[in-house]
Amino acid sequence: MAGSALDTSSTDEARARLADQLLARRWVTSPAVEAAFRRVPRHLFATHGISIDAAYADDVVITSRGPDGRATSSISAPWLQAYMLEQAGLRPGARVLEVGSGGYNAALIADVVGPEGTVVTIDIDANVIERARTGLDRAGYQQVTAVHGDGEYGHQPGAPYDAIIVTVETPDLPPAWLDQLAPAGVLIVPLRMRGMTRCLTLRRHEDHLLAAAALQCGFVPMQGDGRSPARRLALRGDDVVVVLDDTTAEVSLDALAAALHTQRLEAWSPVTITMEEGSSFESLHLWLASQPRPFGTLAVDRERSAGLVDPQDRFVCPTLLTADSFAYLAMRKLDDTTWQFGTHGFGPDADTLATDMLDLITVWDHHHRHSPGPKITVHPTGTHPPEPDGPQLLVTRRHAAIMVTWSASEQPR
Template sequence: MKLKADVVNYFSSTVTDSGFTAHMLASAANLRRVRELVGEINLDAEAVETARLVVSELIANAVTACGDRVPLIVEVGTRGDELRVAVDDPAPTRLPKRGGSPLNDPTAESGRGLLLLDLLANRWDVTPTPIGKRVTAWLPVAGGRAEELTEERKEMSVVSDTSVDQVSGDIQEDVERKKLLDQLIAELVRLEGHLSPEVEAAIRAVPRHLFTPGVPLAQAYAAEDAPIVKKDQHGVTISSVSAVRIQAMMLEQAQIRPGMRVLEIGSGGYNAALIAELVGEGGEVTTIDIDADVTDRARRFLAVAGYPRVHVGTMDGEFGFPDRAPFDRIIVTVGAWDIPPAWVEQLADDGRIVVPLRNRGLTRSVAFERRQNHLVSRDYRLCGFVPMQGVGECRERLVLLHGEDAGLRVDDGQPADAEALGTALTGPKSEAWSGVTVGRGARFDGLHLWLALNLPHFAVLAAQRSAVDLGLVAHAWNLGVPAAFQGGSFAYLTYRQVSGEPNTYEFGAYGHGPAGAELAGQVVRLIQSWDGTHLDARIEVHPAGTPDSELPGGALVLDKRHTRVTISWPQQQARETP
């Protein structure tokens, strides 16, 4: 049977009624071509599906273990009710042991072939047979894979039960996925108001479901869904696949162009694949994470999805990746309290960094551009991320007020009396109203930042719906409610519908504790001094030790470990702050 002339990277290929032999370079780029070859074998449908799975896993694990462009000979055929898979490794490459499996003995003549078939041995309960440099495994066609796979083995497999059709088929032409993608793009445009053609093309090209195994297809392509990847021993999320809306927003902020060198800090695989689409063949993408479990997943998923050129590193993001610097763009996908010097040093002179920076408990995705030794913001957007781990970790303190129902998130090491504040929550409340109104659907997160940076003691009220149902608080917003606290008293931002105007709301504050009324009044006076804008602050990041005389005049200064962050509102400098 004659093969298509455009099949590339094969030294030789033959197809017979009982199988095919492909002397090939094992790279993820060849995965689809190998599937096409398997489809031309005269086997029953179940055997073809099994063969596709086998070859997909062989190539994905070859790329993961040995790097791209690994010369191999892969043979697939049948005999009776068995499928024969053979890997011939002509190169003398030797690999270290992995996972303690005896199959990975580097002293074996066929060390790499054994390594590549190791996963198959575990999944199908078969024993690969090494003969010289060749390793052969016979797999049962009837019944396919083992009847039961533990969740752990499903997780370790490159191809999970929920993604068989997605891996073995042509994903781009999958009708259901295309429909979900169309809905996703429309939702992103609705939520963000704009989506560039470049970012839209990247989202359409990358098979997101391959990076979220076990997640239903509709959920994988939901704009606001962020599947959890890993939790710590206390059940706290420490890694997740960020929502597509947030990833698209940050990519728009980054303004990535073809040929750029990009570093992503905080890995998962999917976002790195989006970046790879944006930089094209002439660019370079590096993604790093401190957690080996996370980077292992990223490598596997990137290989299966067809992005083996993305470089994945396991290291503390605090120090960047000096060996691959400088970078035209750095995108940080974990919440950061500070900007380490390495990030600025590794950024090209005209580079841009997008980072979820936390100031006084509020996180904003800030797009910074380098100005010699400091950074100047171009814009910032509302977001939320899991906190950074490692040397740069600096978490907020959660002061519980009523069990798990409500608490105050306190940043920057501010002291707080949990017992007194909890007592205040269950006591009488006071209220104050500002006369400042906002229409339904209007953004007012700029008010949150204005309050955070002007209240002497600022916190974020974090409440569950149960706290609202119990009548303890008025709101349970996902990202928290701005609050002021002092001793055993606190007050938080609220709103009410304006009488006779169903689409208009007035801002105010509720206060609790002995000084609750005073704090509520303080919040209201700041509301009245706000000019109604939401994204007009200027944020700069200067090295620690920079003299005040070299900082922007009239700016609020936040001193951190490595930097001095300044925030100012140029349009509001003429106003007096209460």
């Protein structure tokens, strides 16, 4: 391997091991995607000094951070890259735009679409594009076009694309992506809806887009003209933060911070979960976010906030709000395999919020827990979302309205 002290046989072995893992865990299901993971050398796209084990772990590799220490660029986790590639269903000769670069994923895409295909990868950070270009050339994927620019506007010269794969979290769907997508094209996009990010597989359906699949995921947030970060209410520095992705929620930072000093109210639901059912959380979280009421998510530093707050999820925990009170989803261990859902409430309305949370958990358990999940549609501005036929969340952004509709017709168990 040129220009590196890394041992070739160990990088080959590490790469083979990663591909085997992705196959075993069913993230990789097609021969073309498997072949790409077996061929593309991931370590050539990682930052200098990283170990082979870290370069080929099924985990994200952070490649740059902003002044606040938060990641601004990374090589995404292989399982998630595999998922997106499989969802895209790319064929040899396909034309693909990747928004958010790094080089590795673009090389995987290029491997799948082959020499007849077209791959454009765009990033807003010139350093990322420079690193991507170097890695692509060293890895033998010179045919990929790496563009420095704001992915909000896509890349018209390469359009139309059979697939647009967005690898940065976005709150909205900018018009350029739809304009540059071929009529039967697929848009894979980590879309943020009320603080919940789901990787959606979107295709055109009538005048809107319909998600064929949705998977919980995390990406660095979009910068540039599409930047629209959620509001962060730091209740105790960065230790306890309520994140509001909803312009309509009227809450007071001071009042919520004061609520944190009130006695914690704990309430427990008869609804339980076993660890094998891990993916149920995705559905419960989105269900709680779908309620027509003030809602946020809680992010905590587990160690520094220990004893004060103990949310079910430390990064994105569903939280019901009033102006001066909050109640988040909690969980406690009943035995070696079973956990019980509940809530912790703070502030003057803690009691009411806790009761509401338990009721919502019960409704989810009876009607939605075992369903395939809500229907998610995206309606570009100028089109009209239909009347809902069940409980729904409508998120209105600058360019599109996102609808999450829960079927009302499911039978209780």
